[in-house]
Amino acid sequence: MKSKTLTCIICPNGCTIDVKAHDNGDIEVSGNKCPRGKEYAVQELFDPRRTISSTVRIEGAMLPLCSVRLDRPVPKKEIFAVMEEINKVSIKAPSHIGDVVIENVCGLGANVIVTKNLDKI
Amino acid sequence: MRTHDAVIIGGGPAGLAAAVQLKKNGIDDILIIEREKHLGGILRQCIHDGFGLTRFGVTLSGPEYSQRFIDMANELGVSTVTNATVIDLNGDRVITAATQQGLLQVQGKAVILTMGCRERTRGALAIPGTRPAGVFNAGVTQSYVNLYNTMVGKEVLIMGSGDIGLIMARRLTLEGAKVKGVFEIMPYPSGLPRNIEQCLNDYDIPLYLSHSVVEIKGQERIEGVRVVQVDESFRPIEGTEKYFSCDTLVLSVGLIPENELSLAAGVELDWRTNGAVVDEFYQSNVPGIFAAGNVLHVHDLVDFVSKEAEAMAEGVAEYLKNGALPECGLEIKAGNDIGHLIPQRVSGKRDFKLSLRVRKPWGKCCLEVRQGETVLKSLKLAKAIPAEMIELVIPAEKMNSVEDLEVRVYEI
Ligand SMILES: Cc1cc2nc3c(=O)[nH]c(=O)nc-3n(C[C@H](O)[C@H](O)[C@H](O)COP(=O)(O)OP(=O)(O)OC[C@H]3O[C@@H](n4cnc5c(N)ncnc54)[C@H](O)[C@@H]3O)c2cc1C
Numbered sequence: 001m002k003s004k005t006l007t008c009i010i011c012p013n014g015c016t017i018d019v020k021a022h023d024n025g026d027i028e029v030s031g032n033k034c035p036r037g038k039e040y041a042v043q044e045l046f047d048p049r050r051t052i053s054s055t056v057r058i059e060g061a062m063l064p065l066c067s068v069r070l071d072r073p074v075p076k077k078e079i080f081a082v083m084e085e086i087n088k089v090s091i092k093a094p095s096h097i098g099d100v101v102i103e104n105v106c107g108l109g110a111n112v113i114v115t116k117n118l119d120k121i
Numbered sequence: 122m123r124t125h126d127a128v129i130i131g132g133g134p135a136g137l138a139a140a141v142q143l144k145k146n147g148i149d150d151i152l153i154i155e156r157e158k159h160l161g162g163i164l165r166q167c168i169h170d171g172f173g174l175t176r177f178g179v180t181l182s183g184p185e186y187s188q189r190f191i192d193m194a195n196e197l198g199v200s201t202v203t204n205a206t207v208i209d210l211n212g213d214r215v216i217t218a219a220t221q222q223g224l225l226q227v228q229g230k231a232v233i234l235t236m237g238c239r240e241r242t243r244g245a246l247a248i249p250g251t252r253p254a255g256v257f258n259a260g261v262t263q264s265y266v267n268l269y270n271t272m273v274g275k276e277v278l279i280m281g282s283g284d285i286g287l288i289m290a291r292r293l294t295l296e297g298a299k300v301k302g303v304f305e306i307m308p309y310p311s312g313l314p315r316n317i318e319q320c321l322n323d324y325d326i327p328l329y330l331s332h333s334v335v336e337i338k339g340q341e342r343i344e345g346v347r348v349v350q351v352d353e354s355f356r357p358i359e360g361t362e363k364y365f366s367c368d369t370l371v372l373s374v375g376l377i378p379e380n381e382l383s384l385a386a387g388v389e390l391d392w393r394t395n396g397a398v399v400d401e402f403y404q405s406n407v408p409g410i411f412a413a414g415n416v417l418h419v420h421d422l423v424d425f426v427s428k429e430a431e432a433m434a435e436g437v438a439e440y441l442k443n444g445a446l447p448e449c450g451l452e453i454k455a456g457n458d459i460g461h462l463i464p465q466r467v468s469g470k471r472d473f474k475l476s477l478r479v480r481k482p483w484g485k486c487c488l489e490v491r492q493g494e495t496v497l498k499s500l501k502l503a504k505a506i507p508a509e510m511i512e513l514v515i516p517a518e519k520m521n522s523v524e525d526l527e528v529r530v531y532e533i
Contacts, residue, residue: 014318116185117188
């Protein structure tokens with residue numbers, strides 16, 4: 001049997017969730033207030049994933065940096081590999097929320113997208 | 122002097138949400154005055170995600186969340202002046218602002234206070250030791266790293282377990298720093314459980330509860346701190362002292378609502394919130410002056426800030442249409458275990474929303490709002506912690522308009 005007690009990070013409720021995966025394939029989840037918590041707990045037990053946010057350099061804007069994030073979670077152990085790719089990027093103003101700056105980063109199926117509108121000056 | 126129906130001081134999430142909601146209520150003549158070059162407030166530097174789950178049902182980063190409100194305000198044609206710092210407000214609701222074009226004086230039929238808050242600094246904590254470089258507030262660190270491409274250090278300690286400190290522990294780790302630990306003087310963290318999980322546990326950053334920084338060492342640059350474990354009365358426990366080397370100390374020790382302008386206008390403040398005393402319409406003791414968001418009481422979630430500002434805007438719209446609001450003569454008294462509550466006064470005639478924080482963590486407990494012998498509302502909770510604001514709607518049906526209200530929490 002595989003089991004874990006964890007704090008849900010999906011919303012500010014931060015439920016304490018117990019998740020148990022029995023050898024016969026049954027999965028028991030308790031402590032979650034919503035279905036998203038259940039989904040998170042099961043995911044967390046077998047394949048923990050996170051989205052991360054960071055910045056990339058931007059030329060020609062009022063600020064030297066533009067904020068970015070992943071559009072879907074990636075395996076936790078790949079976070080630093082993703083950061084390395086993000087750190088290589090430099091973009092040119094203007095930036096628009098949703099612009100893709102890295103497609104399918106590290107082959108993980110997630111894109112790195114812009115989260116701030118910055119005008120060209 | 123120009124007059125407007127409503128003048129909003131501060132174009133952060135609270136000010137923007139108020140403006141949008143006023144427009145939707147048919148109040149057209151609005152002006153937002155903002156100190157920074159851009160609207161959006163503190164969220165411009167909060168690049169992590171997790172915003173908007175309550176308000177929009179999706180998870181967004183701070184800049185995306187505020188852009189949604191900026192777009193709505195623009196579409197509705199809200200007038201704004203940026204690069205303009207309000208330096209005075211008086212009881213007649215006359216505002217003086219320093220702008221690039223010189224002094225601006227305007228009067229609002231209603232004035233809305235949405236100036237947000239600032240961070241508590243080392244000076245306010247009186248930590249003994251030298252005064253070296255390398256000691257930063259968490260929000261300042263956030264703006265250096267996320268806006269100005271300036272890394273603060275390599276070997277970092279964090280004092281205080283507020284959410285901004287936790288968020289920065291993760292952010293600095295992602296940017297290559299070694300974050301060696303977070304020290305919290307209380308026996309429980311002041312940040313949200315999800316941030317302990319995803320910002321500290323994910324990166325194996327230790328959290329030292331009941332620990333206090335007792336000395337800062339270093340001449341030019343900070344070299345380390347002495348830390349000691351404390352007992353329930355916050356007295357150092359002998360033999361527990363440790364030394365941690367570092368080149369940076371980040372302070373995440375609380376926020377203080379920015380109320381200098383409010384005081385100048387004669388607005389009464391509550392010693393528990395450091396914000397205005399308001400009624401159920403979010404009106405202060407000075408008629409026509411309203412407040413919402415972090416300037417009223419410190420929020421940890423912007424979704425609640427937006428909703429509070431929208432509720433306030435309903436009150437402002439009613440005030441502008443009728444020239445006055447119903448009298449709110451009843452006081453809401455907080456029991457000993459309630460940290461603070463908003464509003465402090467009500468009319469007793471309408472449903473209202475009560476926001477509060479408990480003073481210490483509780484397991485299974487019940488929150489109860491009474492008026493004399495009548496229980497107006499009771500809410501059972503599996504747990505309650507100071508880090509989470511609790512909101513509940515109090516229905517008018519059982520309320521009378523003569524007796525004060527009382528809120529308490531008890532174990533079940
Ligand atoms: C450093 C920091 C990080 C935070 N991180 C998070 C987070 O990660 N998630 C979350 O949900 N919440 C976070 N919060 C809570 C956050 O405060 C709220 O989410 C929200 O931003 C508060 O909105 P507000 O409009 O009340 O204040 P603010 O966003 O602070 O906006 C106030 C605005 O008023 C302007 N202003 C102030 N004084 C004047 C003046 N005299 N004249 C003209 N303009 C003035 C300021 O420039 C600012 O734009 C954070 C708060 C801080 C301080």
